[in-house]
Amino acid sequence: xxxxxxxxxxxxxxxxxxxxxxxxxxxxxxxxxxxxxxxxxxxxxxxxxxxxxxxxxxxxxxxxxxxxxxxxxxxxxxxxxxxxxxxxxxxxxxxxxxxxxxxxxxxxxxxxxxxxxxxxxxxxxxxxxxxxxxxxxxxxxxxxxxxxxxxxxxxxxxxxxxxxxxxxxxxxxxxxxxxxxxxxxxxxxxxxxxxxxxxxxxxxxxxxxxxxxxxxxxxxxxxxxxxxxxxxxxxxxxxxxxxxxxxxxxxxxxxxxxxxxxxxxxxxxxxxxxxxxxxxxxxxxxxxxxxxxxxxxxxxxxxxxxxxxxxxxxxxxxxxxxxxxxxxxxxxxxxxxxxxxxxxxxxxxxxxxxxxxxxxxxxxxxxxxxxxxxxxxxxxxxxxxxxxxxxxxxxxxxxxxxxxxxxxxxxxxxxxxxxxxxxxxxxxxxxxxxxxxxxxxxxxxxxxxxxxxxxxxxxxxxxxxxxxxxxxxxxxxxxxxxxxxxxxxxx
Amino acid sequence: xxxxxxxxxxxxxxxxxxxxxxxxxxxxxxxxxxxxxxxxxxxxxxxxxxxxxxxxxxxxxxxxxxxxxxxxxxxxxxxxxxxxxxxxxxxxxxxxxxxxxxxxxxxxxxxxxxxxxxxxxxxxxxxxxxxxxxxxxxxxxxxxxxxxxxxxxxxxxxxxxxxxxxxxxxxxxxxxxxxxxxxxxxxxxxxxxxxxxxxxxxxxxxxxxxxxxxxxxxxxxxxxxxxxxxxxxxxxxxxxxxxxxxxxxxxxxxxxxxxxxxxxxxxxxxxxxxxxxxxxxxxxxxxxxxxxxxxxxxxxxxxxxxxxxxxxxxxxxxxxxxxxxxxxxxxxxxxxxxxxxxxxxxxxxxxxxxxxxxxxxxxxxxxxxxxxxxxxxxxxxxxxxxxxxxxxxxxxxxxxxxxxxxxxxxxxxxxxxxxxxxxxxxxxxxxxxxxxxxxxxxxx
Numbered sequence: 001x002x003x004x005x006x007x008x009x010x011x012x013x014x015x016x017x018x019x020x021x022x023x024x025x026x027x028x029x030x031x032x033x034x035x036x037x038x039x040x041x042x043x044x045x046x047x048x049x050x051x052x053x054x055x056x057x058x059x060x061x062x063x064x065x066x067x068x069x070x071x072x073x074x075x076x077x078x079x080x081x082x083x084x085x086x087x088x089x090x091x092x093x094x095x096x097x098x099x100x101x102x103x104x105x106x107x108x109x110x111x112x113x114x115x116x117x118x119x120x121x122x123x124x125x126x127x128x129x130x131x132x133x134x135x136x137x138x139x140x141x142x143x144x145x146x147x148x149x150x151x152x153x154x155x156x157x158x159x160x161x162x163x164x165x166x167x168x169x170x171x172x173x174x175x176x177x178x179x180x181x182x183x184x185x186x187x188x189x190x191x192x193x194x195x196x197x198x199x200x201x202x203x204x205x206x207x208x209x210x211x212x213x214x215x216x217x218x219x220x221x222x223x224x225x226x227x228x229x230x231x232x233x234x235x236x237x238x239x240x241x242x243x244x245x246x247x248x249x250x251x252x253x254x255x256x257x258x259x260x261x262x263x264x265x266x267x268x269x270x271x272x273x274x275x276x277x278x279x280x281x282x283x284x285x286x287x288x289x290x291x292x293x294x295x296x297x298x299x300x301x302x303x304x305x306x307x308x309x310x311x312x313x314x315x316x317x318x319x320x321x322x323x324x325x326x327x328x329x330x331x332x333x334x335x336x337x338x339x340x341x342x343x344x345x346x347x348x349x350x351x352x353x354x355x356x357x358x359x360x361x362x363x364x365x366x367x368x369x370x371x372x373x374x375x376x377x378x379x380x381x382x383x384x385x386x387x388x389x390x391x392x393x394x395x396x397x398x399x400x401x402x403x404x405x406x407x408x409x410x411x412x413x414x415x416x417x418x419x420x421x422x423x424x425x426x427x428x429x430x431x432x433x434x435x436x437x438x439x440x441x442x443x444x445x446x447x448x449x450x451x452x453x454x455x456x457x458x459x460x461x462x463x464x465x466x467x468x469x470x471x472x473x474x475x476x477x478x479x480x481x482x483x484x485x486x487x488x489x490x491x
Numbered sequence: 492x493x494x495x496x497x498x499x500x501x502x503x504x505x506x507x508x509x510x511x512x513x514x515x516x517x518x519x520x521x522x523x524x525x526x527x528x529x530x531x532x533x534x535x536x537x538x539x540x541x542x543x544x545x546x547x548x549x550x551x552x553x554x555x556x557x558x559x560x561x562x563x564x565x566x567x568x569x570x571x572x573x574x575x576x577x578x579x580x581x582x583x584x585x586x587x588x589x590x591x592x593x594x595x596x597x598x599x600x601x602x603x604x605x606x607x608x609x610x611x612x613x614x615x616x617x618x619x620x621x622x623x624x625x626x627x628x629x630x631x632x633x634x635x636x637x638x639x640x641x642x643x644x645x646x647x648x649x650x651x652x653x654x655x656x657x658x659x660x661x662x663x664x665x666x667x668x669x670x671x672x673x674x675x676x677x678x679x680x681x682x683x684x685x686x687x688x689x690x691x692x693x694x695x696x697x698x699x700x701x702x703x704x705x706x707x708x709x710x711x712x713x714x715x716x717x718x719x720x721x722x723x724x725x726x727x728x729x730x731x732x733x734x735x736x737x738x739x740x741x742x743x744x745x746x747x748x749x750x751x752x753x754x755x756x757x758x759x760x761x762x763x764x765x766x767x768x769x770x771x772x773x774x775x776x777x778x779x780x781x782x783x784x785x786x787x788x789x790x791x792x793x794x795x796x797x798x799x800x801x802x803x804x805x806x807x808x809x810x811x812x813x814x815x816x817x818x819x820x821x822x823x824x825x826x827x828x829x830x831x832x833x834x835x836x837x838x839x840x841x842x843x844x845x846x847x848x849x850x851x852x853x854x855x856x857x858x859x860x861x862x863x864x865x866x867x868x869x870x871x872x873x874x875x876x877x878x879x880x881x882x883x884x885x886x887x888x889x890x891x892x893x894x895x896x897x898x899x900x901x902x903x904x905x906x907x908x909x910x911x912x913x914x915x916x917x918x919x920x921x922x923x924x925x926x927x928x929x930x931x932x933x934x935x
Binding site: 018021025027028031032035037038039041042043044045048049050053060066071072076078079082084087091092099103104107108110111118119120122123130133134145148149155156183185187188189190233235261267268290306307327328329330331332333334336337345351352354355356357358360363365367368371372383384407411417422437438440442468471474476477481485486488 | 492494495501502504505506509510517518520521524526528530533534535536537539542545549550552553554555556557559561563565566567569571573577578579581582583584585587588589590593594595596597598599600603604605608609610613619620622625626627628629636655657658660663664665667668669670709736737738739741744753760761762763765766767778784785786787788789790791792793796797798799801802803804806807808809810811812813814816817818819820821822827830831833834837838839840841842843844845846849850851853854857871900919922926
């Protein structure tokens with residue numbers, strides 16, 4: 001089981017070679033049964049016609065083998081542990097996929113009149129209510145298509161709110177532990193991020209906020225727990241300072257997996273927050289999406305939520321568009337509805353009891369790893385952590401082993417690496433978030449592997465430098481890829 | 492709970508190991524004043540079978556196939572989905588993987604994205620395509636912002652009023668906090684955009700049209716590019732029906748600079764409007780201004796070909812507030828679905844099916860004309876068209892609904908003086924029998 005020996009979990013696999021799609025197939029094949037037309041061919045003006053896309057022609061078997069081979073080069077949560085900090089790679093329940101595929105949902109046209117789509121509107125409405133209950137906030141929209149889109153919606157809301165008050169705001173406070181999406185989302189709305197450094201304990205200082213919070217500042221974006229895995233215990237005081245100056249408090253919900261059933265965001269002073277349902281609420285990441293980024297707000301801000309807003313009058317569900325203060329529409333239709341079904345299925349499967357238990361166990365798992373790896377890896381903050389713990393390569397650098405080497409060696413041991421080099425304020429960060437769906441045995445195995453890698457760093461650093469060895473490719477040249485971008489293939 | 496593996500014994504051993512007494516100590520950092528006062532008011536946990544029953548009850552409140560036939564498009568289209576696609580996309584190696592930052596263990600996703608970028612570029616006739624945006628509407632908003640980054644001195648964009656009304660709403664949302672101006676171009680009698688209206692605008696960064704547009708009318712894309720380029724602006728083409736480019740001229744071949752739209756037609760269900768797929772491409776010259784992720788080809792230390800995320804210095808996690816967009820998660824698995832669809836159809840298949848779609852809509856159009864309908868716009872259309880009637884079509888619509896046919900989208904909700912205008916859609920999934928029922932009802 002220990003790296004360096006030749007056997008370990010997940011380390012042997014069937015690695016098939018597979019050409020690119022257009023290197024397969026033969027002209028005239030087709031992988032889909034196109035029905036015979038039951039109407040006569042119509043006239044078309046030749047000047048409209050194009051030459052048709054230059055796609056390869058493949059049979060169904062060609063396509064199935066191609067993608068099956070590709071899938072064998074991938075690693076998912078179903079394959080093994082994925083301890084990516086701030087990404088919450090928990091197990092994605094199978095039943096959620098089945099429910100999302102129910103024809104009443106999958107075949108629903110988004111332009112159906114309200115009376116013909118009561119089911120989908122009801123699901124949206126119930127999910128809005130559930131998210132308000134869990135967050136403690138008052139109203140919700142499910143339109144944003146991902147977490148960053150939710151942040152952007154939150155920033156549109158900040159802008160709409162300040163505009164309604166006649167306020168001119170050009171800045172926004174941003175802790176240096178923020179995700180990169182926070183400053184980018186704020187910038188899209190014309191807010192200039194003003195950095196606040198966290199203190200020696202990894203937390204925000206209320207005094208620092210008081211000093212920076214001026215009349216031109218729209219508010220603050222806070223991730224809580226922050227990306228050091230710590231709860232911002234001064235959050236209420238900070239929120240009060242921001243509110244006194246006429247600002248709003250944005251809560252980045254990326255780390256909500258530590259908070260369900262425990263923390264009430266309204267009591268923390270948060271005015272607006274987004275959810276990452278592909279993190280906290282178990283929907284699959286799909287190799288980068290689709291996600292969904294619902295946004296919850298306090299009552300005072302409800303009127304600014306996107307249009308349409310889904311409401312219930314006691315008998316019928318409605319899409320309201322008569323919202324003069326609304327920030328407008330952020331999605332073509334109702335957001336990533338198919339993803340939201342999965343998230344709602346998860347909420348209903350868990351109920352109050354198990355949502356809270358999930359957060360508790362996520363935090364317990366992270367603290368267990370923290371204690372067990374203490375001394376083997378440098379601990380960025382020695383405190384009880386929330387759902388994630390940040391180490392670094394400080395002990396390993398003397399052997400010329402870096403965080404990247406440790407990450408690549410972990411791959412050969414059958415694990416997806418943790419989040420690395422983030423947060424930026426920890427040099428060589430290794431950010432571990434085990435999530436609650438990993439069992440004690442699986443944690444112990446991961447811990448043993450991490451300890452063994454720390455030992456290898458001393459005794460055989462080249463083993464780490466030369467990792468990974470057991471995948472289809474070894475370390476790839478990212479610099480060359482960026483210098484001379486080759487973004488399409490074939491002719 | 493089956494997703495939570497911890498036994499009580501595990502939990503007590505773990506607390507012992509970390510030297511804490513219980514969950515209260517674990518959460519000591521959360522002040523009492525920040526906590527929920529009471530347990531969350533949520534229903535009790537449901538078993539799998541209770542959940543299926545509950546969701547079945549909800550989905551039963553819907554007008555959907557097979558009992559209903561919905562002849563509405565307007566941005567979401569009913570096309571056949573080969574059974575191989577849901578089977579392949581449900582492979583958890585794709586579905587449960589993260590964004591492929593650790594490229595060595597994500598070559599499946601990465602090669603899949605590289606192939607998607609290639610096929611999308613070929614479909615749209617552009618040199619490069621990114622690894623997706625959320626949807627067509629946000630893609631358009633980002634494309635317009637991109638044009639203003641490229642044309643740094645300009646402050647305005649002109650967009651056709653024949654672009655999907657929801658897309659224009661999203662554009663307005665994205666532009667509201669900026670100092671940029673969005674000007675809408677009117678529509679001519681043939682249903683095409685009045686490009687002459689762009690002529691007088693100073694400071695223009697882009698001219699954007701949708702083709703086929705919201706009325707189904709195929710725009711003259713070469714004229715759009717010529718107009719934009721005359722003004723030293725970029726030409727931008729958006730689409731809601733990707734199927735059209737199996738038959739019609741590709742925007743890139745008409746000299747469009749940026750092309751974006753929704754790829755839902757390629758293997759995705761309508762799902763009440765999402766997830767779809769924001770397809771997004773441009774000329775090579777603008778690649779460093781692209782929003783979103785890109786996959787590039789490279790080599791490993793042994794010289795073996797592999798794929799990585801590239802040009803990340805445009806992106807939020809590196810460039811932060813100076814990034815080309817804030818987008819992080821995109822539509823991942825939907826790109827693979829679209830690529831699987833394009834591969835399953837092949838060039839030959841897509842041509843055949845795109846033509847069949849055209850024939851179906853033309854059949855319905857001809858039938859409704861013969862039944863007394865009038866075309867609002869004289870220009871050529873694809874899959875959708877707008878009609879007016881002397882009779883009360885709203886009453887006909889009600890009668891069709893009794894036959895479980897949903898036909899015609901009233902344009903009064905989107906445009907002034909349009910409550911007598913109806914947008915129809917027919918794709919390959921509409922049988923002649925259903926189309927005939929609509930035509931018969933109008934005749935009657």
